[in-house]
Amino acid sequence: MIQPVRPLPPMRASGLRRSRLAIALQLALLLLLALAVLLPLLWLVSTSLKGPSENIFTSPPDLLPRQPGLAAYRQLFASQPMATYLRNSAIVSALAVLANLLFCSLAAYPLARLRFRGRGPVLAVVVATILIPFQVVMIPLYLLMVQIGLRNSLWALILPQAATAFGIFLLRQSFLAVPVELEEAARIDGCTPVGEWWNVMVPAARADLITLATFVFIGTWSDFLWPLIIIDDPSLYTLPIGLQQLASSFSLDWRLVAAGSVVSILPVLLLFIALQRYILPSATADAVKG
Numbered sequence: 001m002i003q004p005v006r007p008l009p010p011m012r013a014s015g016l017r018r019s020r021l022a023i024a025l026q027l028a029l030l031l032l033l034a035l036a037v038l039l040p041l042l043w044l045v046s047t048s049l050k051g052p053s054e055n056i057f058t059s060p061p062d063l064l065p066r067q068p069g070l071a072a073y074r075q076l077f078a079s080q081p082m083a084t085y086l087r088n089s090a091i092v093s094a095l096a097v098l099a100n101l102l103f104c105s106l107a108a109y110p111l112a113r114l115r116f117r118g119r120g121p122v123l124a125v126v127v128a129t130i131l132i133p134f135q136v137v138m139i140p141l142y143l144l145m146v147q148i149g150l151r152n153s154l155w156a157l158i159l160p161q162a163a164t165a166f167g168i169f170l171l172r173q174s175f176l177a178v179p180v181e182l183e184e185a186a187r188i189d190g191c192t193p194v195g196e197w198w199n200v201m202v203p204a205a206r207a208d209l210i211t212l213a214t215f216v217f218i219g220t221w222s223d224f225l226w227p228l229i230i231i232d233d234p235s236l237y238t239l240p241i242g243l244q245q246l247a248s249s250f251s252l253d254w255r256l257v258a259a260g261s262v263v264s265i266l267p268v269l270l271l272f273i274a275l276q277r278y279i280l281p282s283a284t285a286d287a288v289k290g
Contacts, residue, residue: 042063043061043063044258044261045258045262046061046062046063046064047254047255047258048072048073048255048258048259048261048262049065049068049069049072050065050066050068050072050255051065051066051068051069051071052071052255054066054067056254056255072256072258072259073259075256076246076259076260076263079256080242080245080246080260081234081235081242082242082260082263084235084237084242085237085238085239085241085242086239086263088236088237088238088239089220089221089238089239090267091154092154092157092158092220092238093216093217093220094217095158096157096161096162096216096217096220097213097216097217099158099163100161100162100163100164100167100212100213100216101212103162103163104164104167104168104170104171104212105197105201105202105205105209106197107126107168108168108169108172108174108175109171109175109193109197109201111123112171112172112173112175112176113175113183113196113201114193123172126165126169127169130165130166130169134225134226138226138229141160142229142230145159152233152236153236154236156230156231157220157223157226157227157230157231157238160226161216161219161220161223164216166212167215167216170208170211170212171205171208171209173208174207174208175201175204175205177204178200178201178204178205182204186200206278207278210275210278214271214272214275217268217271218268221239221264221267221268222240222264223238224240224241224244227240227241228241228244239263239264240264243257243260243261243264246260
């Protein structure tokens, strides 16, 4: 027999209304924060699309261009070697990411799984290097690159980013979370330590590897200080140096500067959109699936 639906007691109904109101307030606050974060980006894109006759310094800023067009982007690529800047940044960032994924995972595996004397002090030294700012090692690193003949080369930008203490620590913590039974099963199947690293640890740490790749790519792509010091050849300029040259050459036409900034931001956004679905907490499931 179907029972009639009983109304909620007054106390429970009022509590439900309060919870709904709290959720609505939280959503409104998140929308305001998102708008505050996106407003500068929207203004930047709008500035790059405005026509030559439009005023870009209105107050409040005009986010909708009256005469939208791609003239600033066409002039940008016609007057500046942006394709060269993009190519150099892509080469440096891609090789730095690949080197970090390889070397950091190889260094993190013994620190997480192997038992050897001095493992604790080695890990402590690696973690302590995170606290050292780049400005401290900048001059010794520059002298080293000059001595080995890598100044004014893309390798001088890649090698200092080939491995990071943050990446080693991140992957070590990820490897520690992998069940020991997976390693034992691989060892029974005849895997060597290198095989365990490749067949068990790497698939299990996929989420953290993608996270590390994202951080390294963004840091290398947007690096300005080190390329400014080590590179003098304009044909080897990366995108941040090219944008600095753009601002110096066209300081009166901020549409070109805004267009160059949008071009520099777009690859990072596309990378994050492409990889965000792979950043999952179920790393163990990935290892079992593999």
